[in-house]
Amino acid sequence: MSLIERIESYADELIAIRRDLHAHPELGFEEVRTSRIVSDHLEKLGIEVHRGLGKTGVVGVLHGRPGKRRIGLRADMDALPIEEETNLPYRSTIAGKMHACGHDGHTTMLLGAARYLAETRDFNGTAVFVFQPAEEGLGGARAMIADGLFKKFPVDEIFAIHNNPNGPHGKILVRPGPAMAAADFFDIRITGRGAHAARPQEGIDPILVATAIAQSLQSIVSRNADPLKAAVVSITQIHAGAAYNVIPEGAHLAGTVRTFDGALRELVSTRIREIATGIGEAYGARVEIEIRDVFSVLENSPSHAAAVAEIAAELFGADRVDAESKPHMGSEDFADMLHAVPGAYAWLGATPGPGLHNAGYDFDDTLLPLGAAYLARMVERRSAVSA
DSSP: OOHHHHHHTTHHHHHHHHHHHHHSOOOTTOOHHHHHHHHHHHHHTTOEEEEEETTTEEEEEEEOEEEEEEEEEEEEOOOBSOOOOOOOTTOOSSTTOBOOSSHHHHHHHHHHHHHHHHHHOOSEEEEEEEEEOOOSSSOHHHHHHHTTHHHHSOOSEEEEEEEETTSOTTOEEOOSEEEEOEEEEEEEEEEOBOEETTOGGGSBOHHHHHHHHHHHHTHIIIIISOTTSOEEEEEEEEEEOSOTTEEOSEEEEEEEEEESOHHHHHHHHHHHHHHHHHHHHHHTOEEEEEEEEEEOOEEEOHHHHHHHHHHHHHHHOGGGEETTOOOBSSOOTHHHHHHHSOEEEEEEEOSSOSOTTOTTOOOOTTHHHHHHHHHHHHHHHHTTSOO
8 A cells, every 4th residue: 555545544534634623713822722633633643742832832753763863844723814705514613713724734734644654653763743833924933943842852854835726736836945935014003183074174184194105115116126026015904994074093004025035125124114204204194113024035945845846756746746836925934944944845736726815715635645645755755864
């Protein structure tokens, strides 16, 4: 029985786990139930379990044949603050929370790989299974690292995989070097002067200021950034007002910046501050700006990206591998783990459907044995590599 066939023999159990997690989503640093389920499954497999790293993170440690190699595998566990809009029998039971990025699937794939490795022990050294909380912008990777993840559980290299609902189904995509963008989140708070909407001359309209800022920030990419370097500035929230006939006292803009280049990242932040402050002064409003470094650039080690492509080709066939995939402007806090330990992050194509972070999204369960097999094979092959 091949590796994939063996995992497919318990695919129904993996599907049941995944759908249970989907029905009970938990946001970042709130993954109490999810962590308990992960821990219980690992303990039943005879895997050493460590809880509470990075608040709700879980680490499993499994020893194979004698050897010094230590291979890390990571999955994310958190859901998103989205109201699910599907009619699935296992749809979210928690209002306003949903697994809209497939972390329920990633967690289950890693549990499937852990089961296979625990049953076979066909690898050298140690496998370290990292179940990370709070990937969705709350710094779960940084929290685990700050809690001593790689000091308590040192690994020689680490790997992670993410589903790709854009397809093609079953295809592994990986990119050497910078593969996903850095991300900053920003908040711009505007304080004007409230007034009756019929007497605007008596106030300072923060909504007018907010819209002027929102429009002008788009000039950063078009007129300040090097056109040969990628950058995105997106306003994703505008909050102001509560009545038809009142000019409010304040307004709030929020959004994100995505870049691959450190100097460009700094330039964009500087221009956001200059533009927002200058427009506020022009209108007589007070503007407060906060810009937070949330995600680093995700950089795959070229040698580990090559190993991903080689192992995926062996497992799925060379025609199911793209070893030079396009970079993503999306961000991932696995980047911080790759800054601490070499490794690689790959994508696994799903049957095309609603995209990530979409209220109609659902993880493709046919990926579970494929992803589990890929992760397990990474441990088997990479544990045999000479130091």
